[in-house]
Amino acid sequence: MTLRIVQWTTGNVGRAALGSIVERDDMELVGLYAFSADKVGRDAGDLARLGRTLGVAATDDIDAIIALRPDCVSYMPLFPDVEHLSRLLEAGINIVTTAEFMTGAALGAEARARLERAAAAGGASLFGSGVNPGWIEYLAAAASGVTRNLRSLRVIEQFDLMVLSADGNQDDFGWGRPAGDPGHADDVAVGVAEFRDAVEVAARVLGVELDEIRYDVEFAHATADLKVAARTVTAGTVAGIEITWSGIVGGAAVIELVARWTLGTKIEPAWTTDMGYTVEVNADPRVIMRVDFLPADLEQLTAEGMAMMGTVLTASPAINAIPAVVAAAPGIVTYADLPPMTANLAGR
Incomplete structure (x- = not known):
């Protein structure tokens, strides 16, 4: 089964996540959310600096993202927005995130309870990780x-x-x-x-x-x-x-x-x-x-190369968890609730 994925933001970590999504045979990028007005309408491949277009334009319209009915949103702003997360979960959309979220306790009891209710209402799962x-x-x-x-x-x-x-x-x-x-x-x-x-x-x-x-x-x-x-x-x-x-x-x-x-x-x-x-x-x-952690090509062992590797390390635990999160029971899920997760073999 090919999973339909939306990438939420294209900052440093978001770009690494988007690159991983389009490389995989079991995922299809169907949407892209952008905060910045200057990114709206631009192609995802351009924003992710992939050197090619993907035919997916960025939008800042959350209703348009929900209308795509994705299996999962790869949610990667710097900080989580409980309102945005709740809307997605209530719409039945699973979420993986690197936005300083694992159990929701850091957001406070009220925010965590709201996310749990949203996940239950939509029958969706929310998982957070990084390296x-x-x-x-x-x-x-x-x-x-x-x-x-x-x-x-x-x-x-x-x-x-x-x-x-x-x-x-x-x-x-x-x-x-x-x-x-x-x-x-x-x-x-x-x-x-x-x-x-x-x-x-x-x-x-x-x-x-x-x-x-x-x-x-x-x-x-x-x-x-x-x-x-x-x-x-x-x-x-x-x-x-x-x-x-x-x-x-x-x-x-x-x-x-x-x-x-x-x-x-x-x-x-x-x-x-x-x-x-x-x-x-x-x-x-x-x-x-x-x-x-070392780059695959040791010639990239530079400050810039190490910074880029850091974004991959942050994004990959979330992206590799998507199939398990989509299959998981509704609610806030952690590593304790999911089967072992690995990278996929090199795809397209």
Whole structure:
């Protein structure tokens, strides 16, 4: 069966998603939603920079998108709009998204309840993921399958974000804020709330009931004025962030998600960043996994190539989940509700 797909927005991640959709033999791009007026009417292939036209024009008319009766919308703005999501779900349209959504808890109880009602009314499913949070926690939980006596699970992400500092998804980090700035820790918590959802998802995959989920953050500060794209980071201001979301059972952390992000190396404390992921399964036996990503062509191992690869890593867990999400029971679904998902063999 060929699934009819609408791509929602063509930002960096949306373009990667659209490119994946049109490559697959089991999917057909039937529509494209655009926020910007200057994109309306333009061909999807042009907006995705594919070097060819696809015969699908962008629209900003949500009713026109619903009228297409797609099987699924690949929903990839930077942030979720509960009104838009609800309209699509109520119309019976399944959704996969990378827009900082996994369980809906980060949006608040009222928003999550509204989405659940919309999904039930339309008989549709809503799934959110990315590489992290999302796929890496699922991988970590699966890694425990070769062990017994599982005691805890820890995922550590470490990246120097200097070349990506202009991205809008870093606006909530507060790069360049003064040391000890009141409210900074709380602001970061809001900006990374989807990691809290990832703890919840990991617990569901493991079949663990958590007592609570805790948050902690530490900051490192620049030792000199930094040249950072789209940011002002002077000596003494924040140039490093380490967040930890912990799932607690009986007072102990059984799931820990740690993310350390820096802007270069001129920081104090002198944190290092290993530029990748480490998964630690504390069980019998212990499992330690190092996860790295490299471009298929090592000649693309440039700042631009790495940024492009990052968009593919973000989009792919959602796109590869589409067949399973379309087949899933209505509601907000997570990795705990879906069968294993893989990439498809190279298609057209």
